[in-house]
Amino acid sequence: MISLLLADDHTLLREGLKRLLHQTSDILVEGEAGNGQEVLALLARRHWNVLVLDMSMPGRDGIDLIRQIKTEYPGVPILVLTMHGEQQYATRAIKAGASGYLTKDGAAEELVQAVRKVAMGGRFLSQALAESIAFDGRGDGGDSPHLLLSDREFTVFQLLAEGQNNAEIARRLFISVKTVSTYKTRLFLKMHMRNQADLVRYAISHHLLNDPGPLDSHPAQPNTGN
Incomplete structure (x- = not known):
C-alpha cells in the first residue's frame, strides 16, 4: 500500500x-x-x-x-x-x-x-x-533571461512584477529590505532591464505573473536578517 x-x-x-x-x-x-x-x-x-x-x-x-x-x-x-x-x-x-x-x-x-x-x-x-x-529552444536560457535567475531572484522578480515594493517583499519573504534591494539589482543586471516597468512588461509577455493566492491573506512577520 x-x-x-x-x-x-x-x-x-x-x-x-x-x-x-x-x-x-x-x-x-x-x-x-x-x-x-x-x-x-x-x-x-x-x-x-x-x-x-x-x-x-x-x-x-x-x-x-x-x-x-x-x-x-x-x-x-x-x-x-x-x-x-x-x-x-x-x-x-x-x-x-x-x-x-x-x-x-x-x-x-x-x-x-x-x-x-x-x-x-x-x-x-x-x-x-x-x-x-x-x-523548447529557450532551455539554455539564451532567449529567456529569467531562466538565468536564482530561485530567490525569480521570486523577487515575480513580486516586483505584481507591483510590490521592497518593504512589502521583505515582509513576505522574511528577509531585510537591504537584501531585497540586492536581489533587485542582480536581477535587473542579469535581465538587462532599466526599471520596474520593463520588468512588468516582460513578466506579462512571458506569462510569469502569479495568480493571487491565499498567501495574501496571511501577513508575514518582519525579519531583519539576511
Missing part, C-alpha cells in the same frame, strides 16, 4: 483528491496538510511513501520548501501538483528535488500513474511539459 501525504491549502480540493485516490486498490491518503509548517510536522512524525505537494500554499516559497524537505527527508519522493503549467516552474521544482510535476487540470488517471511511479523511485512529467522542456 502506498502511504500518501497530501498537501494543499484548499480543503475541497483535498477532499476530491482523496476520493479519487481511495478508489484505487494501492493508494491511501493517510495525512493532510494545509501549509508548509504542517507538511514538515507530519514528515517528522513518520515515513511516507509519497508527498503530493501544492507549491502555492500559505507561508514558505514552494521551491524553498521542496529543497528543505529533500535535505531533511531525502527518502520521501515529492510529486508537485500545481496550477502552474509553465516550463520554468516545472524546471525549478525538479532541480530543487521534486520527483514529478503535474498540473491540476490534468486527467485523474495521470495523477494515479504519477503517484505510483514516484513511489517506486521513478520520475514523472506530463507529456506536454516533458515535450516543452525537451524541445
Whole structure:
C-alpha cells in the first residue's frame, strides 16, 4: 500500500483528491496538510511513501520548501501538483528535488500513474511539459533571461512584477529590505532591464505573473536578517 501525504491549502480540493485516490486498490491518503509548517510536522512524525505537494500554499516559497524537505527527508519522493503549467516552474521544482510535476487540470488517471511511479523511485512529467522542456529552444536560457535567475531572484522578480515594493517583499519573504534591494539589482543586471516597468512588461509577455493566492491573506512577520 502506498502511504500518501497530501498537501494543499484548499480543503475541497483535498477532499476530491482523496476520493479519487481511495478508489484505487494501492493508494491511501493517510495525512493532510494545509501549509508548509504542517507538511514538515507530519514528515517528522513518520515515513511516507509519497508527498503530493501544492507549491502555492500559505507561508514558505514552494521551491524553498521542496529543497528543505529533500535535505531533511531525502527518502520521501515529492510529486508537485500545481496550477502552474509553465516550463520554468516545472524546471525549478525538479532541480530543487521534486520527483514529478503535474498540473491540476490534468486527467485523474495521470495523477494515479504519477503517484505510483514516484513511489517506486521513478520520475514523472506530463507529456506536454516533458515535450516543452525537451524541445523548447529557450532551455539554455539564451532567449529567456529569467531562466538565468536564482530561485530567490525569480521570486523577487515575480513580486516586483505584481507591483510590490521592497518593504512589502521583505515582509513576505522574511528577509531585510537591504537584501531585497540586492536581489533587485542582480536581477535587473542579469535581465538587462532599466526599471520596474520593463520588468512588468516582460513578466506579462512571458506569462510569469502569479495568480493571487491565499498567501495574501496571511501577513508575514518582519525579519531583519539576511
